[in-house]
Amino acid sequence: MAGVQVANVSRSFGAMKALDDVSIDFADGGFYALLGPSGSGKTTLLRQIAGFDFPDAGRIAIGGESVERVPVEKRRIGMVFQNYALFPNMSVADNVAFGLSVRGEAKATIAAEVQRALDLVQLGKLGGRRPHQLSGGQRQRVALARAIVTKPRVLLLDEPLGALDKALRVDMQIELKRIQREIGITTIFVTHDQEEALTMSDRIGILRDGRLVQEGPPEEIYDRPQSEFAATFLGDANIFRGDATGSGIRLQDGTTINAASGASVPAGAKASCAVRPERIQISTGSAKPDRVDANTLEGKVSKRIFAGNSSTYFVDREGQTLKVIVQNTGAERLAEGEPVMLSWSPDSTVLIAA
């Protein structure tokens, strides 16, 4: 087991900069998500850490040992591929045994280790099956067992749950997390699914156009995004743009929005404010906000989407549509076309430098 350090790594393919001076420190035993849209460089970064491809510049270390020129087969990593990549010509047990077998381990050792790995992923009885006889979720578990049986220093997962349907995906998220805790292995997984990143990882790195946009624990990124991109890519956010006032921003129509956290932007400079849809209170007419410095806006409900436990309101104001999510508490629901008052606390507002 070991931590992974990525320092100033760059990689270009032709004119395209797939990774541009990326540095991340993955601590030993942590569960990391690399999150980003397609083409953001997250898979390229994973492949650099795995050793399928080498960086043009920068340093990669696993357990303190520089590996940026070490080929994948010598890096002692475990990897789970998006489509599982199980060997079709081998049984489940032989698939799992492969890594130990190419190392020349004794037959008895291999058999015992394989059984232990299959038990860990709860497939102890399916060793004799062929991959094509398994369901998607079972294949996923075999791929995981195969990757960890060699006791790698780090576990890399490339969109491991992308091919599963939603219910199974949630099961596997819990399962994956359980196994990761049980063996305590440093795990880095690539995903474009923000919910997956939020629920599973200790830390998230958001990538965009080959650059690391923000890195930190899920709560921190969600509550204090440092860019409009981070705010809107991880979760939903209402973004207001205007001129910084020192304690928030002033919109074009003169309305001020106060923000209690975020970047410090000199007054007069361009800046934005982000607020999460679930932090906004919505009420009819001119109900009083509960704080004097609360942000308030007037608007008109243009659409309501009922989702059982909550409702999402789309509120139009000054050419902007804001999103508000209200828990279903049994309170009166607002009708489309109704004029409403929106209010939220400066504590829920994050100032972002433009």
Place this chain on the structure above:
Amino acid sequence: MATTRILEWLGRFYVVLLLGFLYLPIIIMGAMSFNASPFYQLPFEWTTDWYASLWQNDQLIAATRNSIEIAVITTIISTALGSMASLALYRYEFRGKKVLQALLFPPIAIPWLITGTAMLIFFFGVGIGRGLIAILLGHVALALPYVIVVVSARLQTFAPELEEAARSLGANQWQVTMRVTLPWIMPGVIAGGLFAFAVSFDQFVVSYFLSTPGQTTLPVEIYAAIRKGFTPEINAVSTIIIVVSMGLMLLTARFFKFGGEK
């Protein structure tokens, strides 16, 4: 309902016609190899004399042995070289790869007569001359493109992540190839080998150009024999070849489920 039945009958009739077209000449030849009359005369009179006298025909036996030897060696060499070439073309990017790939296939379309002439001139030029070695080299050259085409086609269905998965588990290039890639392309390698065997064993034109009277292959020997005067021994030897090669084909088809493989 009536139309469906007519169509069904037409379909069956068509299949029978097709199979008849393919197999009737072969069946007649096979039957005549057991007929006593050397001049294809009826009524049919059962005999195995022609098979017996076949064993006395040293020239035909020697040619058969040459043919089998050359076909087997051609199969081994061209399957190994061709499979390796396919793997290299699949795995690596190198300068001139496109040109090389494009140049691999035209030889299949060049008439054997012309290839044969070219080889004859070339082998004389470099001092190899005619004979079994020349025939072998010629056959390998003819068979190689077929092997590469068939193995490459199989490789197109290979998922490159499998090699990556194997490497991530610590396998070196050799282990990856032997334990992951080769098992996957095996049906292609076998099919390529069969093609190579067939190209060599059936080969008349190039063999004819490159053989000498003492050192020749079965098709050339059969041609020479027919020119001298037809004997039912030829039917006999042809029947044996057909039975063996069709058996080989069916066996391979059974083991490797061509077309229907999952």
